[in-house]
Amino acid sequence: MRHHHPRRRGAVVSLAASLLALTAGQTVSALPATAAPHPHTPVSAVSAAEEQAARAIAGSLTDTAWRARVGKATLASDDVAVTALAGKADGSLKAELAAADRRIAAAKGLDAGVGPLLRLRLGDDSMRAALSAGVTPWVTAASSDDDATAVTAWDSRGRAHTLDARKAPTHPVYVVDIDGSKALAAGLTVLNKELTRYGVASAKATPAKAPTQAPAAGSRAQAAGGGFWTTRITSVELSDDEEPWVKGDAEIYTLVTGFGQDGAVRVDPVDMPYLDNDGTVYRPNQILVNWSNYKYNLADAVMMEEDGSTNYRDLAKAIATVLLTVTDQGTYIPLVNAVLDAIPNDWWTDDPDYVDSWYTLAQSDNGTRYGARGNGWMTVEPYFVQQF
Incomplete structure (x- = not known):
């Protein structure tokens, strides 16, 4: 049970820079004087x-x-x-x-x-x-x-x-x-709490509007009955790679980022414990984005894997230090580059590993989206969660 571990940052930063150029003048203010902590215990x-x-x-x-x-x-x-x-x-x-x-x-x-x-x-x-x-x-x-x-x-x-x-x-x-699954589940709980403490969280979620391209007939009736729109992963696959026999299984999680209903940047960690093997197509029907949490109909996703030494409290501080400098300019700003910039350089040659990223996932997306690094793909669909 092994995962692909892309560790080269250059191509990612290049793509991030290109996207950043498209939103020049709209992205981030100067970083605070205090640098983000190293999100690793040695x-x-x-x-x-x-x-x-x-x-x-x-x-x-x-x-x-x-x-x-x-x-x-x-x-x-x-x-x-x-x-x-x-x-x-x-x-x-x-x-x-x-x-x-x-x-x-x-x-x-x-x-x-x-x-x-x-x-x-x-x-x-x-x-x-x-x-x-x-x-x-x-x-x-x-x-x-x-x-x-x-x-x-x-x-x-x-x-x-x-x-x-x-x-x-x-x-x-x-x-x-x-026990990677146990450690990651506990770690994401800590990460969520710490991000909220640092203010990288949204105001209380409100029901989201229907996507610009309604996914199914009867959606108006659904919305009238109460509920919220989500993006659901129907299938996903990661590329394979040959690794040392002694290496432990990695645990996959995704950081979903966007602007909350209050206009502040928010990060929602999503555990993906089923992603055990490379080269295998999984069909989890897992909710990736809850659009009621977001102001815009766009969000980004950064997929990571946890290999052992992540300190989740320090990771939250590192992410918050960068993302809290991003301000809402009244239009959506891609946030993948900001998340990647929050990760110190030596993370690209050690764990936890960057797996792939998906820029500007749209609420109306319905089909296969390939990651920016080409290390994975996922098929997504709009999915309405009915409230009773």
């Missing part, structure tokens, strides 16, 4: 906690009974909630993993109540036979680097082994990772 904060957990788990595998229990659980599931499983082990392993969980949550700006995030999985299906035969696995931490050529794994004696990141070894290897 990468080592999360990766170091994962590495510590990996080494602790590796050392614990000298216990035959515990090793068999972990092997059985790993063979039975794609990933294992290892902190909970460690509650059945002797010694200090559970305490070590719980401490690592707390450090990861803090590094990502998540609320303390998020609970354990650490997961354990087998590095590759080709390792199942050796694991079943009783070979003691090595343990490594998941990498978020698409370009990694080597990874380090530890054995039960604490010895380090350098492995090819592109070719899975024959020796079984456990990979310590975090």
Whole structure:
């Protein structure tokens, strides 16, 4: 389960500049003197906690009974909630993993109540036979680097082994990772709260007008009955890419931006947990834009993926620092460039990754829209949500 990870900013900035030129004089005022914060806790904060957990788990595998229990659980599931499983082990392993969980949550700006995030999985299906035969696995931490050529794994004696990141070894290897879906869901909750706190939110939503091209007969009757118009994703696909076997699954989310009913810029994070595999067409029928939240019949969408080290509180501050300088000039201004400018340069060579962007999605759009980077497409349609 892998995602495409475009990391080159140049083409995006060029396109953004072209669009910005079309709205010259209408876009942004000068940035505030205080620069946006780095929306990352240093990468080592999360990766170091994962590495510590990996080494602790590796050392614990000298216990035959515990090793068999972990092997059985790993063979039975794609990933294992290892902190909970460690509650059945002797010694200090559970305490070590719980401490690592707390450090990861803090590094990502998540609320303390998020609970354990650490997961354990087998590095590759080709390792199942050796694991079943009783070979003691090595343990490594998941990498978020698409370009990694080597990874380090530890054995039960604490010895380090350098492995090819592109070719899975024959020796079984456990990979310590975090529950990306759980972390992203919690992170987007924090992001929403923080964006609202910084004022990147709209006034209370009001029922949206019907699109300029009504999607279906009977829409007047629908509107009369109360409700709001949305843009719904009927199908979506991301491009495929070859990645290291040790890399964990990424989690996809989209930042929908536009001008709220009060004329202020707003950002609505949308979780897309179903986007598991590249090169696969998904048909989620998911609402992407709720037009009752927006003043204009246009919005932008920036699709991202979360690979591990995002601090959602700092991300909200970075986005708000830039977007709060954008003012409503009485006509729609594309906001993709502003969101991309809010992301520090080193994010383009590290996670979370920029996947693709869709400029000026219209309320009346009905059909396939390709992303500006060419890394994905989605088919959308106007959809009326009836209120009862």
